[in-house]
Amino acid sequence: MDRTITDLYINGKAVPASDGGRFDVLDPATGKVIASVADGTVADAIAAVDAAAAAAAQWAATAPRERAETLRRAFVLMTERAEDLARLITLENGKSLRDARGEMAYAAEFFRWYAEEAVRSAGVVTTAPSGQNRILVVRQPVGVCVLVTPWNFPAAMATRKIGPALAAGCTVVLKPASDTPLTALALAGLLADAGVPAGVVNVVPARRSGEVVSTMLHDPRVRKLSFTGSTEVGRVLLGEAADQVINTSMELGGNAPFLVFADADLDAAVDGAMIAKMRNAGEACTAANRFYVETSVAAEFSRRLAERMSALRLGPGSDENTEVGPLVNEATVSKVDSLVREAVAAGATALVGGRRPSQAGFYYEPTVLCDVRPGSAILHEEIFGPVAPIVTFDDEREAIELANDTEYGLVSYVYTGDLARGLRVSEALEAGMVGLNRGLVSDPAAPFGGVKQSGLGREGGHEGMLDYLESKYIAVQW
Numbered sequence: 153m154d155r156t157i158t159d160l161y162i163n164g165k166a167v168p169a170s171d172g173g174r175f176d177v178l179d180p181a182t183g184k185v186i187a188s189v190a191d192g193t194v195a196d197a198i199a200a201v202d203a204a205a206a207a208a209a210q211w212a213a214t215a216p217r218e219r220a221e222t223l224r225r226a227f228v229l230m231t232e233r234a235e236d237l238a239r240l241i242t243l244e245n246g247k248s249l250r251d252a253r254g255e256m257a258y259a260a261e262f263f264r265w266y267a268e269e270a271v272r273s274a275g276v277v278t279t280a281p282s283g284q285n286r287i288l289v290v291r292q293p294v295g296v297c298v299l300v301t302p303w304n305f306p307a308a309m310a311t312r313k314i315g316p317a318l319a320a321g322c323t324v325v326l327k328p329a330s331d332t333p334l335t336a337l338a339l340a341g342l343l344a345d346a347g348v349p350a351g352v353v354n355v356v357p358a359r360r361s362g363e364v365v366s367t368m369l370h371d372p373r374v375r376k377l378s379f380t381g382s383t384e385v386g387r388v389l390l391g392e393a394a395d396q397v398i399n400t401s402m403e404l405g406g407n408a409p410f411l412v413f414a415d416a417d418l419d420a421a422v423d424g425a426m427i428a429k430m431r432n433a434g435e436a437c438t439a440a441n442r443f444y445v446e447t448s449v450a451a452e453f454s455r456r457l458a459e460r461m462s463a464l465r466l467g468p469g470s471d472e473n474t475e476v477g478p479l480v481n482e483a484t485v486s487k488v489d490s491l492v493r494e495a496v497a498a499g500a501t502a503l504v505g506g507r508r509p510s511q512a513g514f515y516y517e518p519t520v521l522c523d524v525r526p527g528s529a530i531l532h533e534e535i536f537g538p539v540a541p542i543v544t545f546d547d548e549r550e551a552i553e554l555a556n557d558t559e560y561g562l563v564s565y566v567y568t569g570d571l572a573r574g575l576r577v578s579e580a581l582e583a584g585m586v587g588l589n590r591g592l593v594s595d596p597a598a599p600f601g602g603v604k605q606s607g608l609g610r611e612g613g614h615e616g617m618l619d620y621l622e623s624k625y626i627a628v629q630w
């Protein structure tokens with residue numbers, strides 16, 4: 153990339169904030185300022201909605217094949233620019249280049265998948281049961297969408313929303329996390345290069361995100377909110393969206409259990425645990441948050457996991473040898489640290505890690521805790537860091553009870569050598585997604601989302617585009 157774009161992106165142009173305000177973005181590896189970004193205001197949010205609303209009719213009327221080909225070009229450009237974009241992600245988010253490259257492949261794939269889906273928004277024609285008329289159902293774009301994305305996957309969470317929105321014929325205003333606005337702004341430029349018309353994609357980074365998003369959700373031209381972030385913020389946004397009865401897709405917090413039965417292949421379970429826990433250094437809503445291991449194999453599983461965790465190389469994300477980068481900011485690393493301290497004070501033992509290293513930056517050592525006490529906050533709150541707490545169980549019923557003992561229901565992981573048990577347990581788990589003998593569920597071709605307080609709606613797969621389409625029923629007499 154020639155330069156880091158530091159302005160807002162509205163109606164196809166980089167523009168400063170209406171009041172000239174800017175905010176700093178920090179390098180998580182050093183805590184130093186790396187960029188100064190235009191700080192979007194309420195007036196900017198309205199200007200972005202103006203642009204999205206003005207572009208809406210024409211984009212909705214663009215032939216599906218043309219929308220598909222535009223997304224396909226975006227996929228090709230993302231693939232060509234993947235290395236530069238991965239470095240930008242590492243710069244602002246801190247994650248290792250390996251994780252950033254993995255994210256880029258994942259992120260680009262949403263454009264390819266939705267390029268393929270754009271031409272498949274089929275409706276329904278059927279005869280009414282009375283035989284008197286036909287029932288015709290057509291799919292139409294929801295309209296202007298507000299997309300609010302988190303800092304942990306600055307590219308993939310944007311493409312997971314922009315891809316289906318554009319495929320469906322919607323226009324969007326994206327509000328990226330203020331820790332990581334640079335990747336989103338770079339994506340806006342890339343989409344313009346791919347041929348996305350002005351106004352179809354607008355990006356408004358803002359420190360005062362509450363006011364900015366609230367303004368958009370109270371603008372009658374906005375018809376959808378798609379949010380990825382914490383359940384706490386999601387509840388507030390759901391309340392705001394309720395004022396105008398806006399369509400919502402909410403991908404909220406998780407507290408993923410990782411179950412290991414005694415009949416599991418332990419090597420595979422440890423491999424899966426490393427992915428489920430350490431992808432993105434644990435900064436993922438899908439991260440395994442609690443490990444429940446059948447008592448007879450718990451010591452061996454813990455020993456092997458601790459061995460693998462202690463071998464991980466912690467360092468600046470930009471170093472090619474780094475396997476675990478710093479966490480995104482001071483608040484995140486201090487929360488991880490206090491959850492670990494509290495668990496240890498209550499009786500848990502750190503088999504490895506358990507502290508912040510002395511170097512500058514937001515680092516936390518890969519950590520395995522055993523003998524974690526049942527009431528510990530670390531088993532109930534999202535850790536969002538490289539810490540694996542282990543608890544034992546004695547039978548299948550207890551494992552399911554422990555796993556479901558949470559208000560969250562995003563993803564669960566199960567390792568067993570018995571397929572019948574695996575399917576039985578998968579069905580009993582209160583989760584929108586299950587990794588059965590697999591530590592990674594995220595896939596652009598699959599419906600991603602949670603039950604309970606982990607969210608509403610699905611992103612990815614065929615269902616992901618339906619979230620951006622309204623079904624219109626036409627009763628036809630002939």
Ligand SMILES: O=CCCCC(=O)O
Pocket residue numbers: 304305308309380435436437438594600
């Ligand atoms: O934190 C949650 C973002 C989604 C992660 C994923 O898609 O795997």
